[in-house]
Amino acid sequence: MSGINGKIRLAVFKLTSCSGCQQQIIDLGELLLALLDRVEIAYFLEASSDAKPGPYDVALIEGSVSTPHEEKLVKNIRENSKIVVSVGSCATYGGIQALRNWMEFEEVKKTVYEKPEWVEALEKSRPISDFIKVDYAISGCPANKLQLLSTLKQILIGRRAYHREESLCQECKRKGNVCVVVAKGEPCLGPIIKEGCGALCPSYGRGCYGCFGPTIDPKPDALAKRFEDLGLSREEVASRIRNVTSWSEPIRRFLESYER
Amino acid sequence: MQEIVRSKLTPTPAEIINIIPETPDTKTFYFKPKAKLEKPKPGQFTEIYIPGVGEAPVSVSGIESDGVIIQTVRSIGTLTEYLFKLGRGDLIGLRGPYGKGWPMEKLKDKDVLIVGGGIGLAPLRPVIKEVERNRRDYGRLSILYGARNPSLLLYRYEFDEYRKIPNSELLLTVDRADETWTGNVGVVTQLIPKASVDPRNAVALVCGPEIMMRFTVKALEKQGFKGNQIYLSLERRMKCGVGLCGHCQVGPYFVCRNGPVFPYWMIKKYFWVDQI
């Protein structure tokens, strides 16, 4: 609580990402104004050009580490911040851009750029926890704004932040959705993906594609078998599971063994 | 018709009136409830609540006549970590007391063997106090207490008092000694053969980590203790405290409602089963 009037000094940083998670903060709307009574936004380039130097009480980091510059930056943020929160599936798992991690990097560069040698990027897009200690991780693509706010509220009162990380199925059932696997034969990653988004995809009649990342104890092998039973080829199964949070540890481990 | 639904899971505010540091991660709190709570019995627990933070079941380690409840807490989870930041005068919430405590009526005229491991001594402390208070009602009192290292022993400031209780003994041990330690080294079960109680006419009250309790039961049986002479206080995730939320089940029992203290014979069937 080192900020003005005993407020928490908050900094928001962006690494490799789409800005969608920062957008969630602005999307809080009225709640953001209420939050500002308790929080001093010391650094948030998207919202204010008044960028104050650290140290910060809380740093929210959106985006994955995918350049040498970001590697330095995130270490610097860690040194300057009491609490570091990785916000969203890029920061927490490496993000959608980690789909390139599964490919030959030189090929990847050549596909997009005429002069790949000019492109400065790390071979892999990685979660920030690969580089620094992260105090809390909020996943989601994008992070859910209410979950993000809830984390801030928990930090504000000084408690350890917590969210349930049980299967999306539970949230889906609480919401009263019809299971798309059972009623439509539609592959859905819900059983291995954690709750938090509001079970959106099944609410729209489609299978979850996993943007919130794996539950604490996921069973991707069992799910893959089920997908095969539904008629998907192994290639299709792998492709379904290799999505926004493919670089999360459990999914990565699964895919590595499944495709061997 | 619009109706207000009053939950039974409502805490009573209580003021922290004293805090005693015990070990690096353990403190003893004195709570004075703003409204009268039922008087806890030894071995019962309360749910300690902090708004916006959560709740945790904590056993009662002392009961005072003026309604003050003494509880020893280890900082290990969200709630307890937060509780450690509070000071005198701060308010918390209490629900309870809940559960079945130690079988005090069954201890009458019996030797009492207390076996505690680490923070497990906390729920046993009211038994010691009770035996001390009504000394003639009970037989020999033997307190066996162990911790991982000397700095983790609770209530060290009271040990002399325990030793002064007539017809009693206090045997201590630590897994790892330091330079200050001159006593026993080893696990608490090693003390069991040394306890000078008569297994034919004794009741053993055990509380500690699950693994320690397993070894203790084995050691006690070796001394001739029967299933109805051993009482264990179990730990589970007692979220509601009243047998509604389901989390604390061990076999057919709700630890919060049917326990936390169980006679060994009652839970024997499940006690040795992995992850039951």
Next chain:
Amino acid sequence: MSGKDYFEIRVKQLARVEGEGGVWVKVKDGKIDYVEVNIFEPPRFFEAFLKGRSYLEAPDLTARICGICPLAYVMASSRAMEKILGIKVSDAANKLREMAFYGEWIESHVLHFAFLHTPDFLGKHSVFEIAKEHPQFLKDAIAARDWGNKVIEIIGGRPVHPVGFRVGGLHRIIKKRELEQLLGNYDEVKRIGRRLLEFILQLPIPEIRYDMVFMSLKGEKEYPILEGVVANNLGDEFPEDEFEERIIAEQKRYSNALHYRLRDGRPYITGPLARFNLNYELLSPEVRDVLEEFGFKPPLRNTYQSIIARAAETYHAILKIGRLIEEYREPSRAYEEAEVRAGEAVAIVEAPRGMLYHRYRIDDGGRILYADIVPPTAQNYAAMEEDILKVGDLILKKPREEAQRLVETTIRNYDPCISCSVHMIRLRIIEE
């Protein structure tokens, strides 16, 4: 500074753009000689990892290019795939897409003009500072964004990376009564749209006039959003499929985003200003009334006035959504399907900040073989650089701090959606 070949101001950050970038200005003989808009948003290689994925995944995956205007990506990729497969989307689905897309315009435009750009004109760091003098402005801005977001949320599940859309239409049928929730406070929302526009029209906006090339989609009967022909103020009009023939792309060493120009090397502007100028007559009459009340006449000939185009389009979007809800009839099917076949197609939609171009080739199994995506911001780089050259005199005459602000404001005229292409902006003025 004599005795040195150049002097340099390093402006570490240009804030209130959605990301980071830098501007590098080289001065020779007291005149700006060379400008680089320097982007250091890390490359994300979408076009590479799209290869091999199912055509059905293109909307969800490409949405992730930008958290500010994901729907633009959803729309462009869906439409390209539909063209390949010959799918005709139902009228209802089209209406829902438009509603949601307009919702995104509101969300994005208000974010930009209220949160990011207005502070420039009022000499403030952030909208929160403005709110002290103009509390209603911030309130209105928040309410308008909330409403825009709500539109997307109802139709697509969430405003950022919505899940409700798919190739061929939507994943589920949206009930009319779900949409009607949006009309609960509609009169107030309309008033808010109008108030925001009026507020923007009263900002002190610099008067600088010069010639520019505007390019945008042009609508036939409606203001363009989902489709149209490509047009510019030079009188050219061509179908979206010809875009690549008309435009050249170059990779710059200093930037991860490709730069685009007309074939003759001239930069062009895409975005609200271009749309506004090329489609003025198609704006809702209510919007034109307000503009004309304040004495504005098309075309807007000043990139600083792009903020007006944004506010006008916001009000237009609010009006349009209301009309679309009224016209909406629930379809019998949520989406149309067609047999998968190999093919290639192009689609251009109007993202909030300009033309968004997608081109895909898929094989007969529906796997993506090739993807090319040209976001609007990349198209605007050359124009941004040109713009700074044009206001060069102003920049050089001002004290350094003000000069920086002016450069920043100039860049922000384009609402560079940095995530799709760029990052924080650093100003370096190098004097030789």
Next chain:
Amino acid sequence: MFSGPLYSGGFSELKRLFQEIRDRNYRIVGPRLEDGVVRLGELQSFEEIPYGVSDVQRPGYYRIRVDGGRFRTPLDSPKQLLYPPELTIFRVTKDWKIEYPSYRFEKTALFGIKPCDLAAIKIMDRVQGELGDEYFLKMRENLLLVVENCVEPGENCFCATMGTGPAASTGFDIAYTRLDNSIILFQPGSDLGADILGELSLEPATPDQVGAFRRAILKAAERAKAGFRLENLPDILELNLESKVYREIAERCLGCANCNMVCPTCFCFDIIDEPELDGSSRRIRIWDGCHSYSYAQVAGGHFRKDLWARYRHSILHKFVYWLRQFGSFGCVGCGRCITWCPAGIDLREVISKIVEEVEERCRK
């Protein structure tokens, strides 16, 4: 299985029954076709009940057919209504004032629920007891229960094994049985039920109809059986706590807890404390289940870290512990956990295998 007098009528009488209940100012909740499934929802008219729609329910599989057939257990159980998935318990202000939420409790008729779901409500009554959840108890006070007996159980039904169906014997206000498309037999189960039925001035069922009713129910009972018997089942399961079947099933189980969620008797909940910006905070109760990873987790420990142990607990709770806790099995044989398991795990098979294992061992 059979009790009480039977009265005869048809669809028009059933409709009049619906109307009569409505006229008595009940909100009516019953099966309706929505989101491509039959589920419980508020009914505005009798016609909303999808008589003539049938469902195919198999392990991990559910489809609707409009073929003049019959539907079985709807997706939702009465739990959805009586024990909502998410409920605010209270709000506590900064200065420790506790504010309780208020809810609307209307007279509600559950129209056309199945005997298994009736049994589930009765089990929940015992689970909640007087200690129980206040919301549940208040909802329960206002409930009118109209049961539709099953003459065509589905593939996943095993109410006959669990002794909860295919016909309800007690605990309802009114039961009806669709013998075929023209004959419906009505049965009062309470004074209120008799009073309501009285308004329809029905004729007593003919001996032929009663005979047909008994035959239909007995035939249905033959179909609604699991591959195991309840006799000694708790003992058998307890004899085989270390069964390898649990570990085998855990290879297929996803740990998603869908089975917990759809179970009409699963009552476990988690509590969430949400701090608010104004210094107040909320306590919220949400459904939880023993398949949840965090279910048996405590600060600094975990009592059922492995999925097989969580799966075992769910079986033992329903078929062993429940009996000792509440005096009945915790399973009513509705088959929802089988239908809605995304992995298609069939509880009946699991139990049968464990039983077999023990029998095998006994033979040796």
